[in-house]
Amino acid sequence: MSETLYGSETQKAVDNFPISGERVPIQVIKWQARIKGAAALVNAELGKLDEGIATKISEAAGKIVAGEHDDQFPIDVFQTGSGTSTNMNVNEVISALTGGEAHRNDHVNMGQSSNDTFPSAVHLASLDEATNRLIPALKQLEASLQSKADEFVDVVKAGRTHLMDAVPVTLGQEFAGYAAQVRQGVKRVENALPHVGQIPLGGTATGTGLNTPAEFAPKVREKLVADSGLELIAAPADPFEAQGNRDALVELSGALKVVAVSLTKIAQDIALMGSGPRVGIGELFLPELQKGSSIMPGKVNPVLPEVVIQVSAQVIGNDTAITIGGMQGQFELNVRVPLIARNLLGSLHLLTTASTAFAEKCVDGIRANTKGTDASAAGTLATATALNEAIGYDLATTIVKKATDSGEPLRDVALAEGVDADLFDKTIDLRKIARGNQG
Structure with missing residues (x-):
């Protein structure tokens, strides 16, 4: 790990939740950073945050989105159910990336809660x-x-x-x-x-x-759409x-x-x-x-x-x-x-x-x-289904059972049972049968 950028709240969570060894998905971390970068710029537009600090927060968030600091988010995914620990983790890292000029709560988390950002x-x-x-x-x-x-x-x-x-x-x-x-x-x-x-x-x-201006969320969403294309x-x-x-x-x-x-x-x-x-x-x-x-x-x-x-x-x-x-x-x-x-x-x-x-x-x-396909197509006795309209279900059933028991070809058994050879050859067309009513 490079220089540690997170602070005491992150360390508490690491100590409190030695559960799975599996971290919060990095995609979530990056989207939290995107939200915080966009929120800072909107807060500056609304006159709530100094423009210089907002710019530094946005730049720091961009570095997280770019994957430059993936190792700074060590908290186990099985943590407090609201994701508060991870929200604080992101706040602390962004604050550190601004050299501490942006306060983790007052500035980075301005207008936000873990309950809506996570x-x-x-x-x-x-x-x-x-x-x-x-x-x-x-x-x-x-x-x-x-x-x-x-x-x-x-x-x-x-x-x-x-x-x-x-x-x-x-x-x-x-x-x-x-x-x-x-x-x-x-x-x-x-x-x-x-x-x-x-x-x-x-x-x-x-x-x-x-603690959030009514214009805040719509403006942040607008920036997120422009940034992501979503x-x-x-x-x-x-x-x-x-x-x-x-x-x-x-x-x-x-x-x-x-x-x-x-x-x-x-x-x-x-x-x-x-x-x-x-x-x-x-x-x-x-x-x-x-x-x-x-x-x-x-x-x-x-x-x-x-x-x-x-x-x-x-x-x-x-x-x-x-x-x-x-x-x-x-x-x-x-x-x-x-x-x-x-x-x-x-x-x-x-x-x-x-x-x-x-x-x-x-x-x-x-x-x-x-x-294999030719053998299975020729071998299935269910082709006798196509004869139903001409000879009836019962006779077709008799033919199939006799062919099954004897192992003889379906055609031979059908002809022995009185089915006309021309009728059989015209009806038992495998490609035509496969096309069904689309033939």
């Missing part, structure tokens, strides 16, 4: 991460899946329901479905963000705005709603949980279709990234789907913790904000990196195993 920083860090990192990563994954849907548009294979053979589909249809799942996930995240952008800044201690930064629907709960963060976490559920389904399907290479389903070739076994030569595992499934499980677990934290908004203040921040920003990070790796290291390199 949750505001969590909201804005989450909005920033979702907007600038997660959504682009999900869109990249969606594009990769859609590209494979286009590539596999004519690759017919057996459909499966209940893990049992069903009527034929195409790999393209399956991958188009996966792409749509991710696309819907992006919409769900985007729909939550306008609420996340509503911040309690200006409410100070309880939502009343005591157009969704906005006033709260009501100051007491914004101060007393963290519903918007719970909402965003819920959207991330749905994304995790979708990614689990997609990753599981891809891993199963890539199983084999000889005695599994064997309809896909996945990229060979590394050895799959320290004892079995030549074994290759679906490592990226496995990573995605594990990440998704963690995100779903994080959502449970966030939900419980969101319940703890007694009266005028939610006091589980550090818990929510840790898990929400963790989920955003995990989904971003996992989606990017999944797209680049797995999906983009997937190839169809046409021998």
Whole structure:
């Protein structure tokens, strides 16, 4: 660590909370610094703070945002539930960076409280991460899946329901479905963000705005929008709603949980279709990234789907913790904000990196195993479904059961049961069946 810039309140918190060894997410620290830099300039505009001191606070905050002093924020994330310790930590470091000219409370914290600035920083860090990192990563994954849907548009294979053979589909249809799942996930995240952008800044201690000019919060928000480009930064629907709960963060976490559920389904399907290479389903070739076994030569595992499934499980677990934290908004203040921040920003990070790796290291390199798809398409007896309108469900059932029991080809059994050969050949067109009513 470089020269220590924080003061006694930070050290007290370090001593009081030797809990996890995990610090407050640095994104929250940087957004607290942004808020304080903008607040100083607004306080100067309003005649509340000397312009020279305001400039020094803004410059010091800029250095924190730039990552020059990340090591000066050592407080454990499991701390006082309002984030007061971290707010004081930021105040002390900014004060020290001004050479002590800016007082940590009277100047750096002017017009603010931990109760409005810390949750505001969590909201804005989450909005920033979702907007600038997660959504682009999900869109990249969606594009990769859609590209494979286009590539596999004519690759017919057996459909499966209940893990049992069903009527034929195409790999393209399956991958188009996966792409749509991710696309819907992006919409769900985007729909939550306008609420996340509503911040309690200006409410100070309880939502009343005591010790803060009415013009303060709107002007600070305006500067934050200009500085970050995040157009969704906005006033709260009501100051007491914004101060007393963290519903918007719970909402965003819920959207991330749905994304995790979708990614689990997609990753599981891809891993199963890539199983084999000889005695599994064997309809896909996945990229060979590394050895799959320290004892079995030549074994290759679906490592990226496995990573995605594990990440998704963690995100779903994080959502449970966030939900419980969101319940703890007694009266005028939610006091589980550090818990929510840790898990929400963790989920955003995990989904971003996992989606990017999944797209680049797995999906983009997937190839169809046409021998496997051809075999499964030809082998599924559910193609007899297409005969229902011509011969009826009961006779089709008899044909399928006899083909299953005897192992004979479906066509041979159907003809033996009196089905016209021309009717069978015209009806049992695998590509036409796969197109369904779109044929």
